[in-house]
Amino acid sequence: MSGAAFIAVDWGTTNRRAYLIEGGEVVATERDDMGILSVPPGGFPAAVAGLRERHGGLPMLLAGMVGSNRGWHDAGYVLAPASLADLAARLVSPEEGVAIVPGVCRDGDERQDVMRGEEVQLLGAVAAGLAPGDALLCQPGTHAKWALMKDGALADFITAMxxxxxxxxxxxxxxxxxxxxxxxxxxxxxxxxxxxxxxxxxxxxxxxxxxxxxxxxxxxxxxxxxxxxxxxxxxxxxxxxxxxxxxxxxxxxxxxxxxxxxxxxxxxxxxxxxxxxxxxxxxxxxxxxx
Structure with missing residues (x-):
């Protein structure tokens, strides 16, 4: 573990949650209703700057809908099966000191699917030992995600509305x-x-x-x-x-x-x-x- 402090943000459609992480531990959190739909056109740089200023100007790693084609900057998708290392290799940096995690997609001839933000939680559950490396995971919500994990990677998934x-x-x-x-x-x-x-x-x-x-x-x-x-x-x-x-x-x-x-x-x-x-x-x- 690097131990370097940073700000992690789970930035969804309607809500945003920020974590100040030092040495792998959360030392402060902040949650609001400033989801991507609440950010005015051209307003993401200012919204990001405000978060950074409140947390010591630290570098920031964003995940979720902020990286979609409706968010700040389209971070694209990693094709499943995907690991945390695969996501780390495809980070997108819209400005200095800020990076966005890509989503994960399934792109077969018979079925296509996408997720953005859930991949960090699904893979994180396995990385933290909260779920085994071979398992069926479910993340309920507006669009429920069901993920098949194999050897610690996100092997396949399906979304239900x-x-x-x-x-x-x-x-x-x-x-x-x-x-x-x-x-x-x-x-x-x-x-x-x-x-x-x-x-x-x-x-x-x-x-x-x-x-x-x-x-x-x-x-x-x-x-x-x-x-x-x-x-x-x-x-x-x-x-x-x-x-x-x-x-x-x-x-x-x-x-x-x-x-x-x-x-x-x-x-x-x-x-x-x-x-x-x-x-x-x-x-x-x-x-x-x-």
Whole structure:
């Protein structure tokens, strides 16, 4: 480990989290809602300068959507299988003292996929010993990532629009007005996960409307049920073996929902600290490039 201090930033679409790292240890953190969508045109240099000034002008290593074609500077993609060393070898420097980590892509004839930001956490979880070198990892969210790790590298992955589909259904679909109530890993959510076993998702979604019209589902229960349908469908598509272990990079509600769905789908969830994974991954990249 180089021990040189630096600022690591996980810069997403809606949020930004900065870590001041010295000797591999986090000594200060800062989080705000200054995601890339909140930065005005041409405003990235000033936003970066502000962060550096608040943390002693140290060099900075950025990851996430800041390196996308919608962010500050397109850092491109490394083709899977990819390792932390592969990412470190392809850093992009938009200005002196600042570097951006590239994303990872899958570019086969039959299927293409991309990730940006998650690769640092997924590889970092393995580097920190929070997940084994050969494992199935899941990072839930708006676009849930499922990653197959082999020999410590990110060998393959798939993205599911699980969270985004829930938001679209609630905001724009016929069943949206029925999707009231809180989402929690409760009985209604579990019923949705169990119903996802029928593998007829589109029919099951319309059934939400029918159940409401016919008075077969209590008011306030549909949101949790639909969440269970979507997350259950997502998990059942990835879990291929009885008792399959899934290392879950999540906390709070998402950890509870996916842990319950994975168990119902026949798997076993192992919750991993995603923030510790990011710090481990970004620090290893920093040390390799140094």
């Amino acid at each position: 699980t969270g985004e589909m829930f938001a679209l259904l609630k905001g724009h679909a016929l069943i949206g007005s029925e999707m009231t109530g809180e989402v929690e890993a409760d009985a209604d959510f579990r019923k949705g996960v169990e119903a996802s076993a029928d593998r007829d998702l589109l029919s099951a979604l319309f059934g939400v409307r029918a159940a409401a019209v016919l008075g077969r589902r209590a008011p306030g229960a549909a949101a949790a049920y639909v969440s269970g349908l979507l997350i259950g469908s997502d998990c059942r598509a990835r879990i291929t073996l009885p008792g399959q272990q899934v290392h879950l990079l999540a906390d709070g509600l998402l950890a509870r929902l996916y842990s319950a769905a994975i168990a119902i789908a026949g798997g076993q969830a192992v919750v991993v600290d995603s923030h510790a994974s990011f710090v481990a991954g970004i620090t290893r990249i920093w040390d390799i490039k140094a």
